[in-house]
Amino acid sequence: MSATPDHYEFPPLDREALLRGLRAIVGEQNLLHSEEALRPYECDGLSAYRRLPQAVVLPATVAQVQEIMSLCHARQVPVVARGAGTGLSGGALPYGDGVLLSLARFNRILQIDRDNLTARVQPGVRNLAISEAVADLDLYYAPDPSSQIACSIGGNVAENAGGLHCLKYGLTVHNVLEVQVVTVDGELLRIGASSFDAPGYDLLAVMHGSEGMLGIVVEVLVKLLPRPEQARVLLAAFDEVVQAADAVGEIIAAGILPAGLEMMDNPAIRAAEDFVQAGYPVEAQAILLCELDGTEAEVTALADQVEAILEDCAATEVRSARDEDERARFWLGRKSAFPAVGRISPDYYCMDGTIPRSQLAHVLTRIQALSDEYGLRVVNVFHAGDGNLHPLILYDASQPGELERTEELGGKVLELCVQVGGTITGEHGVGMEKIDQMCVQFAAPELLQFHALKRAFDAHGLLNPGKAVPTLHRCAEFGAMHVHHGELAHPDIPRF
Amino acid sequence: MGEDRDIGEALCAQVIEAAQQRKPLRPRGGDTKDFYGEAINAETLDLAPHRGIVQYQPTELVITARAGTPLRLIEAALIEHRQMLPFEPPHFGEHATLGGAIACGLSGPRRPWQGGARDLVLGTRMINGRGEHLRFGGEVMKNVAGYDVSRLLTGSLGTLGAITEVSLKVLPAPEQELTLVQQAEPMTALQRFRNWRAQPLPLSGLACLDDRLYIRLSGTEAGVASARERLGGELLDAPFWDDLREQRLAFFQADPEVPLWRISVPPATPLLEDVGETLVDWAGALRWVRSDAPGQTVRELAERHGGHATCFRGDCAAGRFHPLPETQLTLHRRIKQALDPHGIFSPGRMYRSL
Numbered sequence: 104m105s106a107t108p109d110h111y112e113f114p115p116l117d118r119e120a121l122l123r124g125l126r127a128i129v130g131e132q133n134l135l136h137s138e139e140a141l142r143p144y145e146c147d148g149l150s151a152y153r154r155l156p157q158a159v160v161l162p163a164t165v166a167q168v169q170e171i172m173s174l175c176h177a178r179q180v181p182v183v184a185r186g187a188g189t190g191l192s193g194g195a196l197p198y199g200d201g202v203l204l205s206l207a208r209f210n211r212i213l214q215i216d217r218d219n220l221t222a223r224v225q226p227g228v229r230n231l232a233i234s235e236a237v238a239d240l241d242l243y244y245a246p247d248p249s250s251q252i253a254c255s256i257g258g259n260v261a262e263n264a265g266g267l268h269c270l271k272y273g274l275t276v277h278n279v280l281e282v283q284v285v286t287v288d289g290e291l292l293r294i295g296a297s298s299f300d301a302p303g304y305d306l307l308a309v310m311h312g313s314e315g316m317l318g319i320v321v322e323v324l325v326k327l328l329p330r331p332e333q334a335r336v337l338l339a340a341f342d343e344v345v346q347a348a349d350a351v352g353e354i355i356a357a358g359i360l361p362a363g364l365e366m367m368d369n370p371a372i373r374a375a376e377d378f379v380q381a382g383y384p385v386e387a388q389a390i391l392l393c394e395l396d397g398t399e400a401e402v403t404a405l406a407d408q409v410e411a412i413l414e415d416c417a418a419t420e421v422r423s424a425r426d427e428d429e430r431a432r433f434w435l436g437r438k439s440a441f442p443a444v445g446r447i448s449p450d451y452y453c454m455d456g457t458i459p460r461s462q463l464a465h466v467l468t469r470i471q472a473l474s475d476e477y478g479l480r481v482v483n484v485f486h487a488g489d490g491n492l493h494p495l496i497l498y499d500a501s502q503p504g505e506l507e508r509t510e511e512l513g514g515k516v517l518e519l520c521v522q523v524g525g526t527i528t529g530e531h532g533v534g535m536e537k538i539d540q541m542c543v544q545f546a547a548p549e550l551l552q553f554h555a556l557k558r559a560f561d562a563h564g565l566l567n568p569g570k571a572v573p574t575l576h577r578c579a580e581f582g583a584m585h586v587h588h589g590e591l592a593h594p595d596i597p598r599f
Numbered sequence: 600m601g602e603d604r605d606i607g608e609a610l611c612a613q614v615i616e617a618a619q620q621r622k623p624l625r626p627r628g629g630d631t632k633d634f635y636g637e638a639i640n641a642e643t644l645d646l647a648p649h650r651g652i653v654q655y656q657p658t659e660l661v662i663t664a665r666a667g668t669p670l671r672l673i674e675a676a677l678i679e680h681r682q683m684l685p686f687e688p689p690h691f692g693e694h695a696t697l698g699g700a701i702a703c704g705l706s707g708p709r710r711p712w713q714g715g716a717r718d719l720v721l722g723t724r725m726i727n728g729r730g731e732h733l734r735f736g737g738e739v740m741k742n743v744a745g746y747d748v749s750r751l752l753t754g755s756l757g758t759l760g761a762i763t764e765v766s767l768k769v770l771p772a773p774e775q776e777l778t779l780v781q782q783a784e785p786m787t788a789l790q791r792f793r794n795w796r797a798q799p800l801p802l803s804g805l806a807c808l809d810d811r812l813y814i815r816l817s818g819t820e821a822g823v824a825s826a827r828e829r830l831g832g833e834l835l836d837a838p839f840w841d842d843l844r845e846q847r848l849a850f851f852q853a854d855p856e857v858p859l860w861r862i863s864v865p866p867a868t869p870l871l872e873d874v875g876e877t878l879v880d881w882a883g884a885l886r887w888v889r890s891d892a893p894g895q896t897v898r899e900l901a902e903r904h905g906g907h908a909t910c911f912r913g914d915c916a917a918g919r920f921h922p923l924p925e926t927q928l929t930l931h932r933r934i935k936q937a938l939d940p941h942g943i944f945s946p947g948r949m950y951r952s953l
Contacts, residue, residue, distance in 0.1 A: 218793050218867035242797070263743045274741065276750070277718050290926055298863040298906040299710060299884050302921040303931055303949070304759075305717050308750030312743040329799045352658040358681055358771035398799060401822030457739040459659050489740035490659075529741035537744075544744050548731045552938070553745050559933035572745065 109554040109574040111564030114179050116200045118157055121180055125160050125202070128170045133208075135159040144203050147188045147195040148250075151452070151506060152535050156183065156197035163208040165283070165291065165321045172319065173289030175202055181568045182287075184315040186226060186258030189250045191453055192534030194262065194314045198568055204319065206257050212236050213322070220327045221280060221297065226257025226320050230264075233325060242327040245272035248530070249438045257320045263312030265530035267363045267437070268394075270488035272328070274530070276311035283322035284310065287561045297324060309556075314532050315567040317560040331396035334362060335406050336430045339418040340387035344368055347389035348463040350416035351487045354393065354409060355460070361409070363394035364488030365437050368467075371444070371482045371495075372436075378443035381436025382429070384420060391418075391487065392433055440484045441495065448480070448497035452509045455537075456520030457491045457529035469519055470494055477512045479505075491529035492520070518543050533571045541571075542578035550575060603651030605665065607724075607732055607763055613644060614761065615730035618941045625945050626757040628667055629694030632703050634912060636756050636948045637919055644761055646698050652676055653764065654738065661721060661738045663766040666698025673697055683772045685713035689844045698762045704754025707844040708804040708815065711796070711866070711882045713770065716753050723749040724764035728939030738766045751934070757945040758953060759938040773817035775824075776803070778839055779832030783812040785870050785879060792882045793867050800826050804840050805882040808850060813839055843880065850878050854889070858913030860897050862886040864906030874900055893917070920949055928952065 125134050135141055136158045145153040157180075162168050175182050181201030188195055197203045209225035212233065216222070217240055222233055230251040233244040247266035248254055254264065259275045260282060272278070281295035295307035310317060341347040347366055354361065367375065369388050376383045383390060391413070395405045406423060413421045424430035436443075444451050458466050467483060474481040480497040494516055498509040517527040517540045527533070527540040541550065553572040557564070573581075617624045623641035627633075650667035657680040664673055670690055677683055687707025688700035701723070706715035713719075722736030725748070735748040752762055783791065788807035795802060795814075801822045804815030814830060816823045842848045851859065862871065866883035874897055875890030890897060894910060894917025901908040907921035923931065931953055935942070946953070 216865075216867075217797065219865045220796060221865075240797075263747075265741050269741060273714065273718065276747070277714055292926060292930070296863075296905065296907065297865045299881065300704075300715065300754075300863050302907045302909070303923050303927060304755055304934060305704075305750050305753055306930070306934075308717055308747045308753075311747060313746055317746075329797050331799045355658045355660060355771075358774065360771055397801065397818065398822050398825055400825040401801065401819045404819045404821040457741045459656070459661075459739060461656060461659060486741070491739075491741045524737070525739050526737050526742040526744050528744050529739070530743060532743050533745075541744060545734075548729075549733050549735065549745070552727060552731075552733055552748070555937035556746050556748070556934065559930065559937040 108551060110576070111568060113181060113200065116157065116180060117178070121178060121202070122158060124174045124178070125158060125171065128167055128174065129160055129162050133161040133163070144185065144188070144197060144205070147185070147190040147193060149191050149193040149534070149536055152193045152196050154197050154199050156199065156201055156203040159203045159205055161205045161208055165285065168204070168285045168319055168321055169289040169291060171202070171204060172285050172287060175565065176288045179563060179565065181565050183567050184261070184319050186255035186261070187229065187253050189254040190258060190262060190532065190534065191455070192528070192532040192536040194532050194534035194567070194570060196535050201568070206255070206321070209257070209321065215240070219297065221324055222327055223322065223324050224256055226260070226323060227255050230254050230256055230259055237327055241330045243330050244325055245278050245328050246275050249441065256323050256325065260311055260320050260323060261313065261315050262530065262532040265486070265489070265491065267365060267434070267486065269486065270364060271360050271362045276308055278326045279307065279311070279323055280326060281324040282307065282310055282320050284318035285321055286318050287565050292318070295324070312532065314534060314571045316557055316571050317566065331362070332398045333402045334394055334396040334430065335402050336424045336433045337393045337395070337406065337409055337413065338383070338422045338424070338433055339391045339393070339413040340384040340420040341389045341391070341418055342387070344389045344467055345464040346417045347391050348487070350391060350413055350418065351460060351463070353412050353416055357408065357412060359405060359409060361393050361488060362396040363392065365392040366390070366485040366487040367437065367440065368483040370480070371440050371484050374443040374447050374482065375436040375440050378446055379435050379439045381432050383436055387419065392437055437484070444482050444495050444497065449499040449501065452496040452498060452513055453531070454492070454494045454496070454513050454516050455528050455531035456517050456525055457489070458520050458523050458525035460487070460490045462523040462525070463487070466492065466519060466523060470516055473512055473515055477508055479509060479512055486529070490525065514540060535570055538570070538573045538577070539581045541573050542581050547575055547578070550578070604648050605651070606649045610644065610646070610649060610761060610763065611726055611730045611732050614726050614728070614943070617642065617943050618728060618730055621941055622943065623946050624943050625948070626698070626702065626761040628696030628699035629669065629692060631690065631692030631695045632699055635703055637951070639945060639947045641945060646761060646763065647694070647696065649763060657682060659738070660769050661766055662769050663738055663764065664697050666696060666763050666765065668697045670695045670697055670700055677769055678772065681772045682769045684719070684767065685709060685770045686716050686719050687844055688716060689846070691845065697765055701753050701765050702755065702757050702762055708806060708840050708880055711884060712803055717750045719768045720749050720753050720765065721768055722766040723752055723762055725752060726761045726763060728760060728941055728943055732763065736766065740768060756949050758949050759935060760944055773803070775820045776815065776817045777823060777827065778804070778835040779814040779816070779827060779830060780835045781812045781814070781832040782810060783807070784810055785877065788812040788879065789867070789870060789883050795830070796866065796882050800830070806843060807879040808848070815840055848878070850876070850887070855913065857889045857891050858915055859911045860888040860890055861909040861911040862888055862897070862901045862906060864901060864904045868904040868906065871900055871904070923950065
């Protein structure tokens with residue numbers, strides 16, 4: 104361990120001894136160590152970064168996780184936790200001289216408590232599986248990231264996952280009551296409670312979005328909500344992106360809180376329509392999807408109001424989904440936007456900035472200018488309700504230098520988000536991908552405060568080393584351009 | 600008095616001096632919630648003059664204000680645009696400030712549906728124990744850059760640092776709001792709460808006191824009207840929810856000698872009848888209990904049901920806050936150490952060894 108507060112070093116690894124120890128805990132069948140067996144774990148959903156760990160270990164009980172952590176702690180071996188591996192920021196990228204701890208076998212729903220509206224689940228349970236399991240009780244689990252058929256709830260906690268319905272129903276942090284965590288030295292901690300609050304500091308909030316840097320989540324108590332009596336989706340088409348952006352502000356200003364409010368630009372509309380035939384108007388420059396939910400009486404009243412607002416904002420067409428089928432199709436187009444773009448480009452890079460809604464038109468114009476400058480196409484899908492932007496940069500990894508140009512463009516988009524008062528990541532996490540942009544969003548004392556907080560949980564930096572919070576040295580190399588309160592010190596100087 | 604001011608630099612200077620001299624400091628806003636926490640001996644870090652709304656654009660659904668800004672000013676600014684603080688913070692006095700509300704982390708009757716103080720906090724500025732003025736989170740709804748220090752500070756009672764500025768998510772005020780009352784014994788009331796919570800109803804309050812059950816409905820006119828028809832009950836024309844939140848109801852006023860316990864439990868917990876007279880809020884998840892039973896007894900009862908008990912008002916030999924298990928307390932100490940290395944911020948205010 105070195106003396107600088109933001110940097111850690113680990114003793115040389117005795118691989119054979121480590122494997123022996125892990126084997127004794129989980130058995131040979133749940134320990135992967137040949138190169139061939141390790142290969143599927145070399146990356147998560149961000150495949151631009153790949154690395155093989157020394158071993159992948161697949162425990163099935165909390166006691167095994169505790170033993171693994173005790174062993175790795177005693178040997179000072181870094182550990183990276185992995186859920187379903189769908190993350191988009193490289194948060195589950197293995198550490199070369201470390202162990203990858205897969206929670207895939209923790210896949211059981213332990214208890215559904217109808218009276219308290221909660222479900223106790225293991226971290227490897229898929230997000231959508233929770234809602235499916237309680238559907239016959241007319242309940243559901245609200246956060247619904249687009250990857251919800253595959254992503255796991257443990258990963259959702261680690262990234263504080265959002266989804267399409269955050270504006271009204273919140274993020275993962277708003278929908279989890281308690282987590283059981285194995286600490287870096289193998290202790291089991293209960294954080295939060297089955298009541299609405301717990302004594303002491305709000306460690307539950309700190310665990311959310313902590314990207315596997317503070318502990319291993321081994322159990323999650325989630326809140327369930329009654330399924331709204333009715334949900335209706337309106338689809339509005341616009342000739343100009345700016346008009347769609349204005350409509351978003353007008354809906355909010357009218358005191359309406361839609362369950363979902365999504366925007367797609369023309370390239371995204373076309374890609375989605377080609378892929379899943381959602382019935383989108385392919386000539387539109389932008390569409391808005393606005394979901395309203397509540398009792399039947401509420402939804403009818405709100406839908407009339409929203410329709411009038413959309414028309415006032417120059418929508419060329421407003422459609423209301425006629426039935427559950429059409430509603431599902433409208434959403435399918437949006438939820439399929441990423442894979443749809445995957446069909447029109449060899450590779451794409453997904454960004455995740457959040458901005459104040461009022462800056463939307465400005466930011467989209469700037470993105471277009473950057474896209475032209477770099478000669479790379481950008482497709483925009485946008486959680487318009489909560490300001491979370493997902494520009495997809497299209498590129499071809501087989502062309503030399505194109506990935507590097509893509510990353511540079513992506514970095515500029517994120518810096519733009521910070522300049523207008525937003526953030527570099529709304530729901531995907533910093534991971535490996537956005538670590539340099541952390542230097543733009545935060546100044547040195549804040550970064551050091553994060554490192555100090557990390558140390559309170561993990562004194563030797565064994566959990567997910569090198570992720571989420573950059574060292575000051577790294578920021579210095581990157582060019583340390585912290586943007587203070589939306590103002591770059593010298594906005595006219597070209598930056599890299 | 601009363602003018603918008605930024606005294607951030609003076610506050611930092613006071614913290615740096617206290618850190619050099621290892622002198623304890625107690626951040627204070629309007630001094631309305633001094634009772635909430637252990638009595639400590641510390642110099643005051645007065646945040647009341649650090650006030651003013653820094654940013655409020657109604658269509659962003661976010662307000663940012665300095666910690667000393669009076670809550671009533673914030674609420675007045677919001678209502679002008681038909682918006683509100685969804686967590687309905689209790690004021691407990693006319694000088695209550697935003698910073699104090701967040702540092703205490705208390706939430707009103709809307710909590711089960713719209714979330715508590717911690718759920719609405721988007722960002723903070725704070726002065727840590729080194730006298731550094733730091734910024735965490737931001738003014739957008741979704742933000743996972745860095746650890747969530749803002750929510751960690753919420754409810755930390757000034758033991759981790761001084762909150763100097765807060766950004767909160769706000770919501771449109773409901774088009775229509777009304778209160779219904781039904782006659783029901785507490786057992787029946789709890790049963791109804793369970794049923795109603797599991798249904799998609801525009802609820803924003805469920806409480807029970809003296810065999811009367813109180814329902815608050817909030818939403819569109821049409822939605823509230825149809826729910827009212829479905830649930831039934833007599834319309835109440837009294838500021839019941841404000842009086843509940845501000846503890847002005849007779850239940851709270853009676854006999855100050857008997858401690859007032861705040862018991863937080865899973866909502867479907869049966870009536871804790873043996874322990875004392877009870878007011879049920881949060882659809883069953885919050886039980887205000889007047890009891891002179893030993894603290895240990897009340898806390899064991901809460902724990903048996905998966906909850907915890909705070910000795911909210913009155914004399915509490917057993918400590919104000921529910922004790923933490925040793926592993927938790929150790930982690931708490933390390934976290935405090937990380938933000939406040941010299942231990943100058945409100946030591947002992949939450950737990951003796953913190």
